[in-house]
Amino acid sequence: MANPVTEFWRRYRRNGAAVVGLAILCVVVAMALSAPVFFPTNPLRLVGPAELWPLTDARFPLGTDSLGRDIAAQLAHGAGTTLIIGLVASLVATTIGVGIGAAAGYYGGLVDDVLMRFTEIFQTIPNLIFLLALVAVLGPKIEHVVIGIGLISWTSVARLVRAEFMTLREREFVLASRAMGMSDLRIIVTQILPNAIPPVIVLASLIVAGAVLFESALAFLGLSDPNIASWGGLIGEGRLLIRTSWYVCALPGLAILLTVLALNLIGDGLNDVLNPMLKNR
Amino acid sequence: MSPLLQVCDLTTHLFTVEGVVKAVEGLSFDLDADETLALVGESGCGKSMTALSLMGLVPDPPGRIVGGQVLLGDRDLLQLSEHEMQKIRGNEIAMVFQEPMTSLNPVFTVGDQIVESVLTHRQVSRRQARERAVELLDLVRIPDPRGRFDDYPHRLSGGMRQRVMIAMALACDPDVLIADEPTTALDVTIQAQVLDLLGELQGEFGMGVILITHDLGVVAGIADRVVVMYAGRKVEEAPVDDIFASPLHPYTQGLLGSMPRPGLEERLREIPGVIPSLIDMTPGCSFAPRCAKAMARCREEQPDHATIGDARVVACFAAEEEVAGRGLAVDT
Amino acid sequence: MALLSIRDLMAHFETPRGTVYAVDGVNLDIGSGETVGLVGESGCGKSTLGKAILRLIEPNFGSIVLDSVDITHLKRRQLARHRHKVQMIFQDPYASLNPRATVGRIIEEPLMVNGWGSDRERKERVAWLLEKVGLPTDSLKRHPHEYSGGQRQRIGIARAIALNPKIVICDEAVSALDVSIRAQIINLLTDLRDELGLSYLFISHDLSVVEHIADRVCVMYLGKIVEIAERERLWAMPLHPYTQILMAAVPVLDPKIARERKKIIPRDELPSPLNPPGGCRFHTRCPYAQPKCRDEEPPLRPLQGRQSVACHLVTEQADGSIAYPTMAAEAAPKNDVRGAPA
Numbered sequence: 001m002a003n004p005v006t007e008f009w010r011r012y013r014r015n016g017a018a019v020v021g022l023a024i025l026c027v028v029v030a031m032a033l034s035a036p037v038f039f040p041t042n043p044l045r046l047v048g049p050a051e052l053w054p055l056t057d058a059r060f061p062l063g064t065d066s067l068g069r070d071i072a073a074q075l076a077h078g079a080g081t082t083l084i085i086g087l088v089a090s091l092v093a094t095t096i097g098v099g100i101g102a103a104a105g106y107y108g109g110l111v112d113d114v115l116m117r118f119t120e121i122f123q124t125i126p127n128l129i130f131l132l133a134l135v136a137v138l139g140p141k142i143e144h145v146v147i148g149i150g151l152i153s154w155t156s157v158a159r160l161v162r163a164e165f166m167t168l169r170e171r172e173f174v175l176a177s178r179a180m181g182m183s184d185l186r187i188i189v190t191q192i193l194p195n196a197i198p199p200v201i202v203l204a205s206l207i208v209a210g211a212v213l214f215e216s217a218l219a220f221l222g223l224s225d226p227n228i229a230s231w232g233g234l235i236g237e238g239r240l241l242i243r244t245s246w247y248v249c250a251l252p253g254l255a256i257l258l259t260v261l262a263l264n265l266i267g268d269g270l271n272d273v274l275n276p277m278l279k280n281r
Numbered sequence: 282m283s284p285l286l287q288v289c290d291l292t293t294h295l296f297t298v299e300g301v302v303k304a305v306e307g308l309s310f311d312l313d314a315d316e317t318l319a320l321v322g323e324s325g326c327g328k329s330m331t332a333l334s335l336m337g338l339v340p341d342p343p344g345r346i347v348g349g350q351v352l353l354g355d356r357d358l359l360q361l362s363e364h365e366m367q368k369i370r371g372n373e374i375a376m377v378f379q380e381p382m383t384s385l386n387p388v389f390t391v392g393d394q395i396v397e398s399v400l401t402h403r404q405v406s407r408r409q410a411r412e413r414a415v416e417l418l419d420l421v422r423i424p425d426p427r428g429r430f431d432d433y434p435h436r437l438s439g440g441m442r443q444r445v446m447i448a449m450a451l452a453c454d455p456d457v458l459i460a461d462e463p464t465t466a467l468d469v470t471i472q473a474q475v476l477d478l479l480g481e482l483q484g485e486f487g488m489g490v491i492l493i494t495h496d497l498g499v500v501a502g503i504a505d506r507v508v509v510m511y512a513g514r515k516v517e518e519a520p521v522d523d524i525f526a527s528p529l530h531p532y533t534q535g536l537l538g539s540m541p542r543p544g545l546e547e548r549l550r551e552i553p554g555v556i557p558s559l560i561d562m563t564p565g566c567s568f569a570p571r572c573a574k575a576m577a578r579c580r581e582e583q584p585d586h587a588t589i590g591d592a593r594v595v596a597c598f599a600a601e602e603e604v605a606g607r608g609l610a611v612d613t
Numbered sequence: 614m615a616l617l618s619i620r621d622l623m624a625h626f627e628t629p630r631g632t633v634y635a636v637d638g639v640n641l642d643i644g645s646g647e648t649v650g651l652v653g654e655s656g657c658g659k660s661t662l663g664k665a666i667l668r669l670i671e672p673n674f675g676s677i678v679l680d681s682v683d684i685t686h687l688k689r690r691q692l693a694r695h696r697h698k699v700q701m702i703f704q705d706p707y708a709s710l711n712p713r714a715t716v717g718r719i720i721e722e723p724l725m726v727n728g729w730g731s732d733r734e735r736k737e738r739v740a741w742l743l744e745k746v747g748l749p750t751d752s753l754k755r756h757p758h759e760y761s762g763g764q765r766q767r768i769g770i771a772r773a774i775a776l777n778p779k780i781v782i783c784d785e786a787v788s789a790l791d792v793s794i795r796a797q798i799i800n801l802l803t804d805l806r807d808e809l810g811l812s813y814l815f816i817s818h819d820l821s822v823v824e825h826i827a828d829r830v831c832v833m834y835l836g837k838i839v840e841i842a843e844r845e846r847l848w849a850m851p852l853h854p855y856t857q858i859l860m861a862a863v864p865v866l867d868p869k870i871a872r873e874r875k876k877i878i879p880r881d882e883l884p885s886p887l888n889p890p891g892g893c894r895f896h897t898r899c900p901y902a903q904p905k906c907r908d909e910e911p912p913l914r915p916l917q918g919r920q921s922v923a924c925h926l927v928t929e930q931a932d933g934s935i936a937y938p939t940m941a942a943e944a945a946p947k948n949d950v951r952g953a954p955a
Contacts, residue, residue, distance in 0.1 A: 172709035176772065179667050180723035181696040194713040323791035324762075438882045468654035468883065469818065473862035495792065498821075498864025502871040521868045539796030540866055541825035543848060548800050549825070552793035555761045 011273040018269020024262035028255075032080035039073035043229040047073075051245045065237050065248050075255055077229040082212050082259065085146055085230075089211035092150025094204045097157025102188050102196075104158070105165025112162070119158050127152040131214060135223050142225040145218060149211045160203055164196035198274035202267050209263035216256050231256050284311035285489045286335075286374075286457050291349035293327075293334045296342065300560040304330040304344070306513040309586075312457065312489040317480075319504035319521070320493045321536075325556055327513040328493045332461045335491075336376055337366040353457070372402040375450035379462035381442035385434040391445045392418070392430030398452040417448040422478060440471035444478065454486065461493045476503055497540060501525060506592075509533050512557050512567035515586065518594040529593065529600040531572045566597070574599040615642035616812055617666070617699070617780055622675035624658070624665045631887045635661040636672070637836035640913070643780060648806065648813040650827030650844070652820055652859070656886045657833040659816045663782045666814070667701055668692060680779065697727055697776035704785035706765035710757040716743075716768055717753030723775045742771040746801060763794035767801065774805060780812045787822060799826060820863045824848060829919070832856045835886055835894040838913055842920035852922045852937045855895045893925065901926055901938035 012018060041047075046068045047060075054063040054071070062072040104115040131148045138144040168174065169192065177187045218224040219232025220239070231252035238248025289309050295302035305327040312318050320328045333339045334346050337358060351358040353373060358366065370376075378384045386394060395414035399405065405413070411430075418426035421444040434442055443463060450458055460479065464472035480503050483490050492504060500507055500521065507524045509517040509532065517530040528534045538550030554571040557563075563570065565580040572579065576598060584596045589604050624636040635658040643649050653659045664670040666677055668684065676685045684695050700723075703709035710719055720742055724735045743752055746767040757765055766786065773781050783802065787795045803826060805811060817823050823830055830847050832840045832855065840853040851857045865871050883898075884890055890897050896906040905925050913923040916935060927937045 172703040172705055173711045175664070175669055176701065176703060176709055176769075177711075177722070178669055179696070179701045180726050180772075180776070181693040182722070182726045186726070191711055191714075195711070323793060440882055469820070469862045470654060470858060471882065472864075496864065497792070498866055501866055501868045502864050504868075525866060525868055536792055537866065539793050541796075541799070541821045542866060543821070543824055548803070549796035551796040551800055553797075555763065556791060556794070 008273060012269050015269045015272050017265045018272070021262040021265025021269065024258050025266060028079050028083065028259050028262070031076050032083055035073075035076035035080060039070070039076055041073075043073035043077040044069060044227070051241065051248075053245070054247055054251070062251055063245075063247060065234065066241055066245070067237075071234070071248065071251055074229045074234050075231070075252060078231045078234060078252065079255070079259075081142075081228050081230040082215065082232075082256075085142065085149070085215045086208040086211040086263075088146045089149035089153065089214075090204050090207040092147060093153035093207050093211075094157050094200060095154075096150065097154035098161050098193070098200065100154070101158035101161025102165055102193065105162035106169055106184065106188055106192065108166070108169075115158075116162070119155050122152070123155045125152075128214070128217060131218065132221070132223060135218060140218075140223050140225055142228055145215060145224055149214045152214070153207045153210060157200060157203055157207070160199060161196055164199065165192055168192045168195055199271075202271045202274060205263055205267040205270055209260045209267070212256060212260055212263070285314045285353070286312040287350070287352040288312075288331075288335070289350040289352070291331065291334055291346070291351065293330050293339055293344060293346045295330075295344045297560075302343075302559045303513050303562060304559060305334060308349070308510075308513075308515055310508050310515065310518060312491060314456065314489050315483070315487045316505050317483055317490040317492055317503055319500040319507045320491060320510060321495070321497060321500055321507055322510035323495055323536075323556055325512070325559060326510040327559075328510050329461055331510075332376065332459050332491070332493055335457075335459060336370055336374060337361070337363070338370075368402070371398055371450075371455070372453045373455055374457040374459065375453070375455040376459040376461065377443070377446050377450050377463045379465050381439050381446055381466060384446055385442055387434055390431050390433055391437065391442075392432075395445070395449050395452060398449045402453045413452070414448075417451060418445070420451065420482070421445070421448045423448075438471075439467055440475060443467060443475055447475075447478065447482070451482065451486065455488060457489045457491065458483075458486075459491045459493070462495070463492070464499065465494070465496070472499075479503065497525075497536060509536070512562070513559055514567065514596065515594070516568065516596050520592050523593060529589070529595040529604065530568075530597045531574050531599065532568050535571075568597075572599075616645045616647075616680060617641075617643040617814075618676075618678040619662075619666065620676045620678075622662070622665060622677065623673045624661050624670055625673050628887070633886050634658075634836045634889055635886060636665060637889075638675070639833075639836075639838055641831060641838070641841075643812050643814060645779070646806075646810050646812055647829065648815055648827045650823035650830040651814060651816045651833060652818065652823050652830060653833035654818060654859075654883055656835070656883060658836040658886070659833050660784055662833070663701065663784045663814060663816050666782060667696075667699060669701075693727070697723075698778055699780045699782065700773040700776060700778040701782045701784060702766075702769050702773045702786040704788055706762045706769060706789060707757075709769050710765055712757055714756075715753065716748070716755050716757065716760075719757070719768060720771045720775055723772060727776060729776065738775065739771075742775055745774070745805070746771045761794075762790055763797060766790060766798050770798075770801065770805070774809065774811070777809075778811070780814065782814045782816065784816045785818070786815075788817060788819060795822075802826065820860060832859065835884065835889045837894060837923065838921075839895065839924070840920070840922045841913070842922075846920055850920075850935075850937075852916075852920065852927045852935065853895075853924050854899045854901055854926075854938055857939065858898075893923075 047070050048064050048068050050064060050066055050068040052060055052064040055061065060070050060072065062075065065071055100115050100119065104112040131152055134148040135144055174187060174191055177191050215224060215230065216232030216235065219230050220236040222236055224230060224233055234252040235249050238245065242249055291305055291308040293305040295304050308331060310318065320331060322328045330339065335351055339346060346359055349359065358369065385391065392414050395417055396407065396410045399410040399413050415426045415430060418429060423429050423441060423444055437445065463479065464475050467475060476499060494500060504521045507519060507521050508515050509530065511532050517533050524533065528537055535552040539552060541549060552571050557567055563580065565582055566584055569575040569579040578598055584598050586594050586596045587601050588594055619639060619641045622636055622639045626633045626635060639662060651659045651662065661670055665672045672685065676683055679695060680698055682695055684692060717739055720739045721735055724730065724738060729735060730738065740750060743750055748764065748767050757768065787798050790798060799822065806813060815823060815826055824844060827844050829841065829843050831838050832853065834855050840856045847856065851860055892908050893906040893911050896902040899906065903925065911923045911925045913921050915921045916929055917933065927935060930936055
C-alpha cells in the first residue's frame, strides 16, 4: 500500500477541474498570506483620489473606491477575512452538526425524534433572515457573523451524519465493539466517526463556500464588521456607483465568484476521492 | 449432431486502474440441448463473468471480451450488434440471477413484469401475453397464479421471487438458460424446491441449462456435466459421476476434500493459501502456489487442456502423468 | 452446572407491521468445552438468540446464567465484568472489522477496553494471537481491506479469543467464505477449541458444517427449538419432521445418491415470524400434520437418551422404542457417503 498522502493525491489528480479549483484556492491563500507584506498599512485608510479606474495609476493598479481607498489592498486583506470566516463558520457548523447527527443516528428512538425536530426548526427558518436578525441583535462583529453563519449551516451536516451513523451502527464491527464492552462514547468516537467523516469533509468544503457567500451578503447589506476589509463589504461600498464605477463591485465580485467556484470544485474532487463507491473505477 | 452452444477460447478482461484483470482466459466448452452443464468455482474464478460474456452483458467499462467465439447454431454471438443481441437475449438465451430481491422491479406487479418480457419478443396481444404469464406462473408451481399475478415483488418470499424470475426467463421458450447461483440466497428447503423445479423444467422445455454455482452439493444433484474453473481458466471438465468419483485435477480434489461429509470425523482437508489475484498472474499454472503436487514445470508453463478418454478434459501436468501411468489415452 | 444456561428466553421486536417473535421461549445449556450447533433457516431466530446471549439484543423474558452468574438484568457496568467470558465471531468478514483501524488495533481493542495488562503485555498478547490464528506478524500495521475474506475471518477470531473467553458464539462464522477457505477456518476453530478448551455455540444454516463440528445440535424453527440431540443420534435418527426435511434438503456430494434418494420436498414457504401459525408452528408445512398439531403446541419433551423433541407424533412405546413419523427408510441418506478419493 502506497503512502496515504501520495495515494490521495493520485486519486484527486484524476479530476482535472478539482485541480484547477485547488490552484485557484492556493492563489487566494497566497494573496491572504502576502497581504501584510505588499500592503502593510490598514487597507481601509484613505490613500488617494476617489474612484480611480484600474490600470490608470501605477500606485493603485486596481484603482480606488468611492472614498479613495486602495482596492488591491482591500482585496488582498479581504481574502484573509473571507477565508477565515468561511473556515471557522464551517468548523462551527460541522461541530454542531456532527454532535447532533451522531447522537441522533447512534441512539435513534426518542433521542433521534427530539434532535431531528430541533434540526427541522432550524431548517425551516429562512437562513438569511435568521442571520440578519442575529447580527442585528448581537451587533456587527466578526465573531457574531461567524457564529451566525455556523448556526444556519449545521443542519445539512447533522442530517448527513445521522444517516451515516444509522447505517454504520448496524454494521457488525460496531456489534463486535459492543460485545467487548466498549462504552457508547468510545464506539461513536473511535469506531463509527472515522468511517462517517469522509462525506462530512466534502460537505464541510461546500459549507465554506456557502459561508463566503453569506458573509458577502451580510457585508453587502452593511451588517458585517465595518472595521475589517472584506470582499462583500467592498461590493456594498460600490453598489451605489454601479452605473459609473462598476469595477468597484466587479473586482471583489469576481474574487468571490472564483473562490466559491474553487471551493465547489474542490468539494467535487474530494467526493471522488473519499466516496468509496467510486473507488477503483 | 453439433452442440447447441459452443464456446471457444472465450477471453474476457477487465481494464481497471490497478491493472488488467484476466477474468476469463481461453474458456471453451460445449452445451447440448437437454443437458445441464455446471460451471463450478470459488469467488473470482470467472464463472459469473462467463455468464455475462455469453449474454453480451459485460459491463464496459471496465470489461471487454477480447477474444474467442460463442456459437449459437451457426451464429457467433460475439460478432452480433447490440441490436441483434437484444433479440437473442431473453428469446434464445435467458438468464436467472442470484438475488431474487433485486432482480425484480419493485414498482411493477410480477404479472406485468412477465407480460413485459413476453411482449418484448413475441408479436401477441396484451391479452394473450397475460394468458401466457398466468400459464408461466402456474408452470413454476406458484399456487393461485391468477391471484399472485397482481402482487408486487415485496409481497413474495425469496423462493417465490426466484420462481417468478424463472417464469420470466422461460417466457419465450429459450434454447439456453443460464442460471447464475440461482439458489445461493435461498434457505436450504427452498433451495431444494427451486432446484427440483429447474430440473423438471429443463426436461419439459428441452433446454440446455448452464448452472453457475460454488456449491458442489448442488452440482451433484442436478448437473450432467461439470466444468471446474480456477482463476479464469477451465481446469477440469467431466461427466458429473466422474468428477465426484475420480476427480483428476488437484484443485477439484482439494475442493471435494474440503467439504464436510457426514460420518467423517477427521480434520477437513484444506487447500492452503489464498485465492490468487487475477492481476498479477504467475507465469505457470495459477493453482501451482497452492498445489501439493506442483512440480518445477508447473511454475513455468501453463498446462494445456488434455483430453482423457472421450469425455474428460484436465489441465494439469501431474494429472496427465497419473492418467498415463494408468494406461489411459491422453490426447493433448 | 452448565457453563451457560438459558431458560425460557424470549426476544420480541416491535415493528411497524407487528411483533416479531424472534426467540420465543428457548431453553439451552452449554457445558464447558462443549460445541453446540444451532441450525435453522432464515427467520428462525438463531442469530437473535446468539446476540441475546451477549445482551447485544435485550431479551424480554427469561434468564441467561453464565458461569453461575445471572447476567440477564445486570447493569452495563456490572455486565462489563462478565463480558470477557463470552465473545462472538461474526458472519461477514467485511462488515465485522472497522475498515479504518489497523489489524493490530482491532485485536488489541478488547484488551484495552477491558483494561487488560500493560501496554507491553498487550502488544505481546496481540503478537501471540496473530500467531495462533495463523496470520503473518507484519499484519499489525495493515488495514483489513488488504486481506482476503478468509484472513479477515482470522482477524475476527483473534479479536474474539483475545480476552480468553469461555464461550465463543460463532454466528454463521464460515458461511460467507469460499469452500477451500472455509475448510481452513473450520480446522482453525476446532484446533483452538481443543487447545484453549473453548465452548462454542455454532450458529449455522449449513447442516454439513454443523455435523462436522458440533457435539450436540439444536434445530430451531420460528423462534422455538424443535429438536435437540447429540450429533450422532440426531443424524442417525432425526425425529422431528422438520429435522428430517432439513436433512433431506441438504445436497449430498454424490450424484448417484442424489439421483436415487427420495425427495421429501416441504410444502410451502417459511411462514413469517410476524404471524407464526398457532399450534405446532411447523404444521403448515408438515407432511404428517394432524388436527391436533393445528390446535395444540407440542412441548419440547426429553426422550430416552439425550434427545428432546417437540412433536405430538413422536411417542415412546411401552417397549422403550420410539415411534416417529417418517416417509420410509430410504428417505434420509444414511452415513454411507464415502470420502473423496485420494
